[in-house]
Amino acid sequence: MTQSAIERLMHEPPFTLDAAVKAERFREAMAEAVRHHFANNELFRRQAQRSGFDPNEPLKDLSRVPFLPMAIFKRLSLLSVPEAEIVRTLQSSATTGSQPSRIALDHVTRQRQAQALVAVLTHVLGPERRPFLVIDADPVSAATGSTLPARQAALRGFLIAASDTAYALRPAAQGSLEADEDQIESVLSGWQSSGTSGCIFGFTFLLYQYLLERLEAKKRTFRLGDLAVLHIGGWKKLTQQKISKPELNRRLAQTLGMSERHIIDLYGFTEQMGVVYPDCAEGWKHVPVFAEVFARDPRTLGLVPDGTDGLLQFLTPIPHSYPGISVLTDDLGRVRAGRCGCGTAGTAFQVTGRASDHEVRGCGDVLAEELQAGGGSRP
Amino acid sequence: MKTVTEQQFKAIIAAVFGVEPSVIVDGLRPGQIPAWDSLGHLSLVSELERSFSFTFSMEESLGINSVADIRAVLAKHGVTITPV
Numbered sequence: 250m251t252q253s254a255i256e257r258l259m260h261e262p263p264f265t266l267d268a269a270v271k272a273e274r275f276r277e278a279m280a281e282a283v284r285h286h287f288a289n290n291e292l293f294r295r296q297a298q299r300s301g302f303d304p305n306e307p308l309k310d311l312s313r314v315p316f317l318p319m320a321i322f323k324r325l326s327l328l329s330v331p332e333a334e335i336v337r338t339l340q341s342s343a344t345t346g347s348q349p350s351r352i353a354l355d356h357v358t359r360q361r362q363a364q365a366l367v368a369v370l371t372h373v374l375g376p377e378r379r380p381f382l383v384i385d386a387d388p389v390s391a392a393t394g395s396t397l398p399a400r401q402a403a404l405r406g407f408l409i410a411a412s413d414t415a416y417a418l419r420p421a422a423q424g425s426l427e428a429d430e431d432q433i434e435s436v437l438s439g440w441q442s443s444g445t446s447g448c449i450f451g452f453t454f455l456l457y458q459y460l461l462e463r464l465e466a467k468k469r470t471f472r473l474g475d476l477a478v479l480h481i482g483g484w485k486k487l488t489q490q491k492i493s494k495p496e497l498n499r500r501l502a503q504t505l506g507m508s509e510r511h512i513i514d515l516y517g518f519t520e521q522m523g524v525v526y527p528d529c530a531e532g533w534k535h536v537p538v539f540a541e542v543f544a545r546d547p548r549t550l551g552l553v554p555d556g557t558d559g560l561l562q563f564l565t566p567i568p569h570s571y572p573g574i575s576v577l578t579d580d581l582g583r584v585r586a587g588r589c590g591c592g593t594a595g596t597a598f599q600v601t602g603r604a605s606d607h608e609v610r611g612c613g614d615v616l617a618e619e620l621q622a623g624g625g626s627r628p
Numbered sequence: 629m630k631t632v633t634e635q636q637f638k639a640i641i642a643a644v645f646g647v648e649p650s651v652i653v654d655g656l657r658p659g660q661i662p663a664w665d666s667l668g669h670l671s672l673v674s675e676l677e678r679s680f681s682f683t684f685s686m687e688e689s690l691g692i693n694s695v696a697d698i699r700a701v702l703a704k705h706g707v708t709i710t711p712v
Contacts, residue, residue, distance in 0.1 A: 336659060356659070360693075367690045376685040388667070405666050410686055413674070 254278045255566045259361055263368040263537035268594050271538050275566075278539070280308040282566035282574045283315075290329040292620055293317070293572035312543055312552055316562050316575040320617035322350040322520050330355050330570045341399040341519040350399075350519055355570035362523025363409065365539055365567055370410045372537075373513055373527050374448065374477055381411035382436045384451025384460055386418045386426055399519040400452065403481065406523065407450055417451070418459055428459040437471050437505075446475035449505075452482035453514070457497060464504050472506035481515040481525065485603060494532075516600055518580075520573045524565050526598075531590040533597035540565040542598045544584045545577065550616075558583050558601055577616075579604045630680070631708045641695065644668070644675045654696040672698075680707050 254277040261274060286293040287304040296315040297304065308314070321327070328335070334355040341350040354362075388401045408414055415436045421427035440447040449460070456478070464470070478501060487497065494514060502509045516534055517525040526534035536542050543552055544559030553559040561582045564575045582600040589597055632640075638649040645651075645663035658664045664672070673689045676698065682705045692698055699709065 363690055367686045371686050376687065378683065378686055378689070408667075408670055409689055411670070412677070412683060414670075 254281045255361070258539050258566065259364045259368075261538045263372055263539070264535060264593055264595075266538050271595065275538065275541060276308055276311065278566040279311060279314060279541075279564060279574070280304075282568075283308065285569065286329050286572040286574060290327060290572040292321070292325070292327055293329070296620060311541055311564060314564060314575045316577045317572060317620070318577045318616045319350075319518070319520060319579055321620055322352065322571075322573070322576075323348040324617055324621050326351050326353060327571045328353055329568075329572050335570060337402075339399045339402050339519055339522065352399075352519055352522070352573065353570050357569040358567065358571075361567040361569070363406065365523040365537070365565075366406050366525065367409060368539075369525055369527065369537055370407070373479070374410055378410055378412035379477070380413040380415070380436075380440070380445060380447045381408065382415050382417055382433070382447060382449045383408075383411075384417045384449065384455045386420050387416045399522070400482075403517075403519075403522065404450075407479070410448070418455070426455075426459070428463050430463065433460065433463075434469075437473065440476070441471050441473055444475070446477070447473070448477045448479060450479045453480040453484060453497075454482065454486040456480050456501075457487060457492065461497075461501055461504060465500070470504050470506060474507060476505055476507040476511060478505070478507070478512045479515055479527075480513070481517060483516075483603075484600075488602075518563075518576075518578060520576050521563055521565055521567065523567055524563070529589060529591040529593060529597070533585065533589055533591070533599060535589065535593045535595060535597045539567060542582075542584055542596055544582060544598070547581075547604060550577075555585050556583055560604060561598065561600070630706055631710060632679075633710050633712055635712075637699075637702075637709050640675060640679050641672065641698070644672045652695055654694065654699070656695045657693055676702070680705065 258274050258278040283304045287297055293315065296317060300315050302313055302315050335353045336356055336359065337354045339352040339354065383404060385404055388404060415432060417429055417433050418426040419429045439445070498509045498512045501512055510530060513527045515525045515527050524540050526536065529535055541564040543562045544557065545551060545562055546553050547560050558581050560577055561580045562575065562577045566574055568574050580600050581602045581604055582598050584596060584598045586596055588594045635649070638652040641652045642649040645661055645668060647661055647663065651661065658669055673684050677683055680702060684701065688701050692701060702709065
């Protein structure tokens, strides 16, 4: 089999390709992905037809690629390959009253996800693997089998960057978690005394609740000058507690004796797992070569001008087994083009919140309902 | 350890996955045996690092998609696998 435009794209440097070259390579790869899902997924085809999109015409304007609202992945199991090719199903955590997303993965998708993640992690951490302290429980003790909770899947993916892995939490009563304070103390003091460049990784809220608050309560501080902290999962719970990103960074840096520049917030979501967006030194998230982002007006779903808040839509040709190549999220944010103060060129974005207002939330839901009403491919 | 026999090479991998050494053929790929899943892959890389005293980069770890790929990475790091 000759290498496809998508496979070629996955081997490009993630952030340094010339903007015009990136645009061309990305367009080729997206055109290939669009043709695959148009031919193999009824829902994607219907959404394309609704918007008058013809996959056989040259793809000139990426903003015209049909998008699916995130809510549709909670309503339907969507496949773009025969069911026999599915090797794993991811299940996102359901918030109260909502259905979890179920994302079916084949080998092709999983391989691309791993390539994408390694490309970005290499950019953030350097090529060498490091010892990790994961702010979660050991996944071996969690559920196994072909259906994997998305949080566990996300954790596993990142462990490719780990040369050694310790877990800071352990299962407690009634399925909850608790901090393993001896383990945390032993790992961090070990890194401090040996001068190890370790990495603390976990979900933002767990990092805050089980590591930072505990250490602060004990007034325990470290001097970990080479430490990196990666965290993912969003700000909803910390925002409720009025904890901002600058405050979290300041307090982590103070307690761990590290540079705030090495505390990196990652954005990503289950429907496009593998693609993560780290903060740059200027606080923007640059899209890698294998992704693109648009912001859309919550009411009209048209594009909003650069710098204006809108619903974020993400494009990536990575999903092969399900039609997640163009997803309209519930997250609000702003998009910017041009060269950033950090030196990186190309599109960048910031997440500013979630569409919690009913009118805004309703829009993705209405679209999802309309699409579902036309019949979906439910296996 | 910079030189191992073919038998030792297969035994190291077989021990990680809890299978007979005869299962370890060049064409064996992740997913073909249950133990070679994403976590099994991490154990494999750790064990190879311990056995041969070098560290894999993220790219090298990602690049291992068969037993033949393991041979290639070991060769790159100066490990010789002798027939006997």
